[in-house]
Amino acid sequence: xxxxxxxxxxxxxxxxxxxxxxxxxxxxxxxxxxxxxxxxxxxxxxxxxxxxxxxxxxxxxxxxxxxxxxxxxxxxxxxxxxxxxxxxxxxxxxxxxxxxxxxxxxxxxxxxxxxxxxxxxxxxxxxxxxxxxxxxxxxxxxxxxxxxxxxxxxxxxxxxxxxxxxxxxxxxxxxxxxxxxxxxxxxxxxxxxxxxxxxxxxxxxxxxxxxxxxxxxxxxxxxxxxxxxxxxxxxxxxxxxxxxxxxxxxxxxxxxxxxxxxxxxxxxxxxxxxxxxxxxxxxxxxxxxxxxxxxxxxxxxxxxxxxxxxxxxxxxxxxxxxxxxxxxxxxxxxxxxxxxxxxxxxxxxxxxxxxxxxxxxxxxxxxxxxxxxxxxxxxxxxxxxxxxxxxxxxxxxxx
Numbered sequence: 577x578x579x580x581x582x583x584x585x586x587x588x589x590x591x592x593x594x595x596x597x598x599x600x601x602x603x604x605x606x607x608x609x610x611x612x613x614x615x616x617x618x619x620x621x622x623x624x625x626x627x628x629x630x631x632x633x634x635x636x637x638x639x640x641x642x643x644x645x646x647x648x649x650x651x652x653x654x655x656x657x658x659x660x661x662x663x664x665x666x667x668x669x670x671x672x673x674x675x676x677x678x679x680x681x682x683x684x685x686x687x688x689x690x691x692x693x694x695x696x697x698x699x700x701x702x703x704x705x706x707x708x709x710x711x712x713x714x715x716x717x718x719x720x721x722x723x724x725x726x727x728x729x730x731x732x733x734x735x736x737x738x739x740x741x742x743x744x745x746x747x748x749x750x751x752x753x754x755x756x757x758x759x760x761x762x763x764x765x766x767x768x769x770x771x772x773x774x775x776x777x778x779x780x781x782x783x784x785x786x787x788x789x790x791x792x793x794x795x796x797x798x799x800x801x802x803x804x805x806x807x808x809x810x811x812x813x814x815x816x817x818x819x820x821x822x823x824x825x826x827x828x829x830x831x832x833x834x835x836x837x838x839x840x841x842x843x844x845x846x847x848x849x850x851x852x853x854x855x856x857x858x859x860x861x862x863x864x865x866x867x868x869x870x871x872x873x874x875x876x877x878x879x880x881x882x883x884x885x886x887x888x889x890x891x892x893x894x895x896x897x898x899x900x901x902x903x904x905x906x907x908x909x910x911x912x913x914x915x916x917x918x919x920x921x922x923x924x925x926x927x928x929x930x931x932x933x934x935x936x937x938x939x940x941x942x943x944x945x946x947x948x949x950x951x952x953x954x955x956x957x958x959x960x961x962x963x964x965x966x967x968x969x970x971x972x973x974x975x
Contacts, residue, residue: 629670630689632700637677638829641855642702649906679709686710690717697913704728704775711738718925724905728778732951739951749782751973757790766819771799779825827852832861839865859965866962874901875942878969887941908940
């Protein structure tokens with residue numbers, strides 16, 4: 577991805593969605609940049625003919641594909657909405673900030689969107705730890721926030737202005753435990769978790785409990801920290817326990833390396849994971865070492881549904897790539913926000929919040945969205961198998 581030559585932290589790049597680029601925007605700055613002209617930044621003009629939304633995502637750093645995919649999905653949704661007349665006679669624009677995959681940067685970006693940019697809705701983040709840091713700021717300010725793909729239950733517990741369009745880890749953990757027991761017929765499973773990730777720890781807790789309740793034997797649990805590159809000690813310890821599979825609820829950046837090192841050590845059992853695996857970079861990092869592994873996800877490009885296939889077609893035309901689940905979920909999050917703003921009596925935070933909360937049977941490309949009392953999406957999950965550098969659809973697990 578491109579990086580800016582200017583040494584600036586958290587400089588805002590507003591994406592004018594009608595001309596969204598495939599590559600990531602410039603990296604943020606270490607000092608606030610002077611506000612550029614509205615024509616180049618998308619800053620709301622004085623006549624308020626524009627509704628400004630905000631996105632926070634990891635456009636640089638180890639999890640950059642999450643932020644870039646989300647940016648592209650959001651841009652597509654807003655471009656479509658603008659072509660159809662916008663919202664309440666106004667056009668939509670989005671200002672994007674780079675969290676660099678760091679909670680503190682995500683929190684600062686959310687604050688800037690709220691206090692400086694005066695956005696109507698915040699979209700993001702992908703990672704649960706980052707979303708929780710942002711949610712505190714959004715809740716305190718009364719600005720609705722929708723995360724596309726943060727699955728840790730604690731995210732929406734931050735308050736009644738915080739929503740998500742994805743399933744949550746208790747369901748995802750259950751899905752993988754049930755798949756391991758009922759489909760793969762596994763009895764002995766070990767866990768390798770990222771102990772600094774709310775996503776990984778939460779998913780481990782649920783999977784471990786459900787797998788045991790279903791009669792499985794959890795034979796061992798090892799941990800690592802985000803940024804580690806050598807997992808051989810943990811994998812050697814797990815190999816001695818003779819598991820039939822290893823559950824690795826991490827992000828693609830770690831999982832690909834873990835898979836390679838496991839095979840180098842002669843640990844040939846399948847790896848199991850969650851939606852944090854979803855990225856084309858997974859195959860670059862893991863190669864054939866991932867063959868025979870499985871993970872839960874939000875949607876599958878193999879879904880023959882006309883709405884899904886039309887989304888994929890338009891995304892490929894705009895960005896030259898097949899959309900991953902983060903892109904699909906971000907597209908859904910943006911459209912849900914747009915739909916809510918259309919239904920809201922006005923564009924105040926409270927009115928938009930109430931309209932989002934009232935969402936029922938929203939037809940997303942990553943599944944129909946119904947929000948429960950905790951503002952979490954209740955929806956199905958899919959299981960994908962990794963083979964030959966790609967994923968194939970295996971099954972659907974419904975709530």
